[in-house]
Amino acid sequence: MNGPSTSASVTSATAGPAPAGSTSACGGRAPAVAMLRLLAGFQVSQALYVVARAGVADVLAAGPRPVAEAASATGVRTDLLRRLVRTLAAEHVFAFDADQDTVGLGPLGHTLCSDTDDSLRDVALMWMDTHYAPFAGLWSTLHDGVPAAERELGKPLFDWIAEEPERVEGFSAAMGNLLALRQDALDSLDLRKVHHLVDIGGADGTALAALARRHEWLWGTVFDLPHVVAGAEPVLRAAGVTDRVGTWGGDFFESVPPGADAYLACFILHDWNDDQCAVILDRIRRAAGSRARLFLVETVVGEGAAPEVAALLDLTMMGMLNGRERSRADWRSLLSGAGFRLDRVVATNGPMCVIEATSL
Template sequence: MQTAATPALAMLRLLGGYQISQALYVVARAGVADRLVDGEVPVAELARATGLRPDALARIVHVLAGEGVFAFDRPTDLVALGPLGRTLLTDGPESLRNIALTWMETHYPPFGELWHTATTGEPAIDHHFGMPLFEWLARDRERAATFSGAMGDFARAIRQDAFAAVELEGVRTVVDVGGADGAVLAALARRHPGLRGTVLDLPHVVAAAPPVLRAHGVDDRITAVGGDFFAEMPPADCYLACFVLHDWSDERATGILRRMHRAAAVPHARLVLVETVLDRGESPEVAALLDLTMLGMLTGRERAAEEWRALLAAGGFRLDRIREAGGPACVIEATRVP
């Protein structure tokens, strides 16, 4: 990867970030990385296989080679995967391909309206598309499916260490609030054979959960329920929410917490959150960028430790501890105050 020699050149690289993002979108959408798994390929052959124009592909690959995505030998026109290339494979443990597609199709256009957000406080996406993010997603099944896939990529990329640190010993029933396709709760259920639970999310989102639960062999203990967590919450002795509260303003997030508080099956129900904590954890730059995403796309924000403490208290929970988990995300543990 190249390093700028002067502040002006460093700034030029930052200002050109939108070009890098769009170049990544093109190669992700075309499936370029998938064609390079078995080794280097000439640009002309790669272009034919992906439907791209050879000259355009060569110039895009040249730029992305400087970012470590590809290795490109200009004299021979041979392209190979670079250190970051496998993150754009369609499948794989490190794949971020769905994020490359979603961010450019869903996030990129609204972020052209960030000035509007900075001067009015209205999320850029509301201004650009005329409606909030989740309402806009719900209007197109394919768009919603790509977004769900991106959230799966996101889970693998920055939450996996935190998931491994979630402790549910002694818990009998758990509700995964906003649990999407159920992959998180399914993995936890495999670790805890006596655990029973519910994946709760919007109907069009949680529809993807039953096959995931079956594949993990936990569909006899974990069920998928379509619903609105602002309006309803199944009873449980533990609630799990992974990157859910950060989507919402303090007022709306407090409403979710109070709904959990009212629905809890036991007086001292547990609450486990997986979220970034701005003054804790590794990769603070990732948390800061995620906070900027919240600014443009939703009404929420990333929060510091004391902000989490205050939010939990407003919802009827006592913050017990925040555990760093070796990545950007932390595990936040709290207890219901009767």
């Protein structure tokens, strides 16, 4: 590594942009080391995937164990698991004790367990099974704008997912994991004057079930593609809200359930380009009539907590779909073009904002 070594004079610089070769923009690391870590991201992603798939974090949930025991409990090779946990210990996923040859969970490790509140295990599985290979085609996307996934899978992502029940299940499970990103925004929804809420692209109903449990006056409809919404029945039943929340299968490019006083589109429009969003918003506008409320839960570029999440999701949209993350000005113009007035943007403690609009 030939990068400059860390020196007090460089790391103590505070004013203005970091000079070229500075370590202050690199978490105290030499730029070449910091870059090498970024470039190695694809290997680390796969390492996280294989330990998630093997269930290594789950077998450590009760406490540290000898590496050999963790390997035999998960059916993998001890010598190779030892090397993986040593690498991932540097990323704070595991705590590896070389002297005792034991492994436990590091500060991030519980997020790879299957049943923690902030679990990302299903994201690890779905991203590596579905997103990883397409991203090798980002070079072509950069030139022709065709999402890398569409080229790799031979069709648009959601059409490909629809072909196999396991893909639908895996995608819904990953979306369930990512609910943690949206929880602050869902908690911030002002539903006091809402009677009937339609959740557009509501997947397996997890979000609407939670909202209905919290707001006992609320009636609701989970709307999604027919094969997706089929998975909502058990979720609504388990939440005990089937007397107030129903399901409706359909295609939001054709029509959405009419007559509700409010519509929610959580993490939906960022999947689509402006023309496609205009069609979806038009279908909602037609179904809603005038003076209905529309709540969008989305990132607003440059606003809200954790702006790095919007930057990462924008990359996901580029590689996998036609969508993108949008600024406040983008949202205003998209909404006004479809007959909605943007009322306000509510920042939350999470990376997502609530964009409130009214149909005109």
